[in-house]
Amino acid sequence: MPKEIDTNTEQKILDSATKVFHEKGYDGTRMQEIADDANINKGLLHYYFKSKDSLFETIFSLALGKLISKIQVILELEIPLEMKIDLMVEEYMNMLSKNSYLPRFVLNELNKNPEKFIAKHIGNNMKNTFSGFALSVKKEVDAGLIRQVDARQLFMNIISMIIFPFIGRPMIQVVIGIDNKEFQELIKERKDHIKSFVKQAIKK
Amino acid sequence: MPKEIDTNTEQKILDSATKVFHEKGYDGTRMQEIADDANINKGLLHYYFKSKDSLFETIFSLALGKLISKIQVILELEIPLEMKIDLMVEEYMNMLSKNSYLPRFVLNELNKNPEKFIAKHIGNNMKNTFSGFALSVKKEVDAGLIRQVDARQLFMNIISMIIFPFIGRPMIQVVIGIDNKEFQELIKERKDHIKSFVKQAIKK
DNA sequence: GTCTATATCATGATAGAC
DNA sequence: GTCTATCATGATATAGAC
Numbered sequence: 001m002p003k004e005i006d007t008n009t010e011q012k013i014l015d016s017a018t019k020v021f022h023e024k025g026y027d028g029t030r031m032q033e034i035a036d037d038a039n040i041n042k043g044l045l046h047y048y049f050k051s052k053d054s055l056f057e058t059i060f061s062l063a064l065g066k067l068i069s070k071i072q073v074i075l076e077l078e079i080p081l082e083m084k085i086d087l088m089v090e091e092y093m094n095m096l097s098k099n100s101y102l103p104r105f106v107l108n109e110l111n112k113n114p115e116k117f118i119a120k121h122i123g124n125n126m127k128n129t130f131s132g133f134a135l136s137v138k139k140e141v142d143a144g145l146i147r148q149v150d151a152r153q154l155f156m157n158i159i160s161m162i163i164f165p166f167i168g169r170p171m172i173q174v175v176i177g178i179d180n181k182e183f184q185e186l187i188k189e190r191k192d193h194i195k196s197f198v199k200q201a202i203k204k
Numbered sequence: 205m206p207k208e209i210d211t212n213t214e215q216k217i218l219d220s221a222t223k224v225f226h227e228k229g230y231d232g233t234r235m236q237e238i239a240d241d242a243n244i245n246k247g248l249l250h251y252y253f254k255s256k257d258s259l260f261e262t263i264f265s266l267a268l269g270k271l272i273s274k275i276q277v278i279l280e281l282e283i284p285l286e287m288k289i290d291l292m293v294e295e296y297m298n299m300l301s302k303n304s305y306l307p308r309f310v311l312n313e314l315n316k317n318p319e320k321f322i323a324k325h326i327g328n329n330m331k332n333t334f335s336g337f338a339l340s341v342k343k344e345v346d347a348g349l350i351r352q353v354d355a356r357q358l359f360m361n362i363i364s365m366i367i368f369p370f371i372g373r374p375m376i377q378v379v380i381g382i383d384n385k386e387f388q389e390l391i392k393e394r395k396d397h398i399k400s401f402v403k404q405a406i407k408k
Numbered sequence: 409g410t411c412t413a414t415a416t417c418a419t420g421a422t423a424g425a426c
Numbered sequence: 427g428t429c430t431a432t433c434a435t436g437a438t439a440t441a442g443a444c
Contacts, residue, residue: 015307019371024231024316025231025312027228027229028231028316043385048374060247067373067375071379072379075379083333090393092212101374103372104311104312104315106375106379107308107371107372107375108291109310109373110374110375111308111371111373111374112228112232114271114374117374117378118374118378125297126378126379126381127381129379130379130380130381135250147404150393150397151380152380153390153393153394153401155379156365156368156369156376156390156394157365157382157398157401158366159366159368159372159376160364160367160368160369161360161361161364163364163368163372164360164363164364164367164368164371165364167311167315167368167371168307168311168363168364168367169254169315170311170314170321170322171271171272171310171314172360172363174321174322174330175272175275175276175279175330175333175334175359176359177330177331177334178356185238186356186360187353189357190360193357194356194361196220197288197357197361197405198405200351200404200406201401201402201404201405202404
């Protein structure tokens with residue numbers, strides 16, 4: 001009797017594939033390594049997923065969704081700018097803490113074929129996502145609550161401060177001179193730091 | 205007579221290898237592609253560089269040096285904090301604008317073997333590099349010129365805002381909804397934006 | 409120094425037994 | 427569904443002629 005019930009094989013493959021692809025990227029990943037990690041053999045891997053490409057597509061789409069959808073939802077909420085910023089920082093940092101390889105993986109693969117990504121995974125429903133944020137900024141500026149600021153630059157700043165440490169970690173640790181534990185500490189404190197840093201920067 | 209004088213073959217190889225490695229990373233790079241780009245054949249490539257690994261080592265060391273050395277020098281300068289920040293932004297953004305693949309390449313490869321990098325390329329002379337920056341911050345705080353701020357977080361903020369757009373470009377363009385030209389415009393304006401953003405954030 | 413083979417090996421993928 | 431071969435391809439690296 002095929003073991004099926006208790007630990008679904010397809011799920012085991014997806015878990016292992018996620019792990020390996022995220023760490024090593026498409027080019028650096030071997031089907032053998034995924035099979036080993038999932039405790040099955042290559043043959044079975046190809047039984048579930050026709051090719052490395054098709055398996056990769058699955059993993060990549062999931063990862064891209066994770067990275068984009070959260071921010072998309074927040075940007076489109078009709079809430080005051082300050083809350084929006086807090087939410088972005090809070091939600092995104094939490095998610096990245098649990099998936100530290102995610103941004104590097106997605107942005108890398110994205111960079112190898114940007115066209116494909118833009119066409120396939122986004123469509124044009126992203127158009128109004130950012131205008132939601134830009135509008136929030138404009139409102140506050142017009143009301144005299146914050147300084148005049150380019151919403152696009154502000155968005156880049158926030159997203160940069162949130163994501164970059166997870167990508168630049170080795171460099172940061174060496175330059176600042178801290179070990180893994182201290183880095184984790186900094187990340188923990190970082191949510192509050194970014195929130196107040198940004199607010200201070202735009203407040204009138 | 206071997207053509208040697210006018211376009212040095214080794215340099216041509218280094219140029220092509222830089223181009224291909226930076227774009228595709230170690231795993232994605234084929235020796236054939238480097239040879240093609242340099243208009244020579246694979247055999248000759250191995251005549252100049254024993255292996256793909258040795259060629260990669262050369263390219264990676266150069267890239268890492270470019271990414272680290274500039275910041276190291278600036279951080280160690282004995283100048284006021286404000287000038288230090290301006291210099292970091294100015295110099296780094298200029299360099300990255302001319303080498304937009306550099307940070308992605310270095311940080312990626314770095315992440316694949318951080319140990320090797322830390323041991324080999326840095327040593328311990330980085331220790332006092334960051335203390336130079338931390339000291340600049342402390343001075344200003346003590347003098348009551350800026351708000352109390354964690355120098356490590358501040359450093360992360362600055363470096364993130366400078367580097368991330370070059371890594372996250374495809375994502376940013378899609379989310380904000382801008383084309384290549386508009387992105388270039390934003391990058392140009394970004395130097396001044398970051399400078400004032402940071403100063404506003406820390407000013408008392 | 410430069411080129412044309414060619415050896416060697418690793419990897420993605422398939423065929424077929426159980 | 428799962429495993430054990432095995433094939434076919436493509437990549438690094440070397441040998442040897444010019």
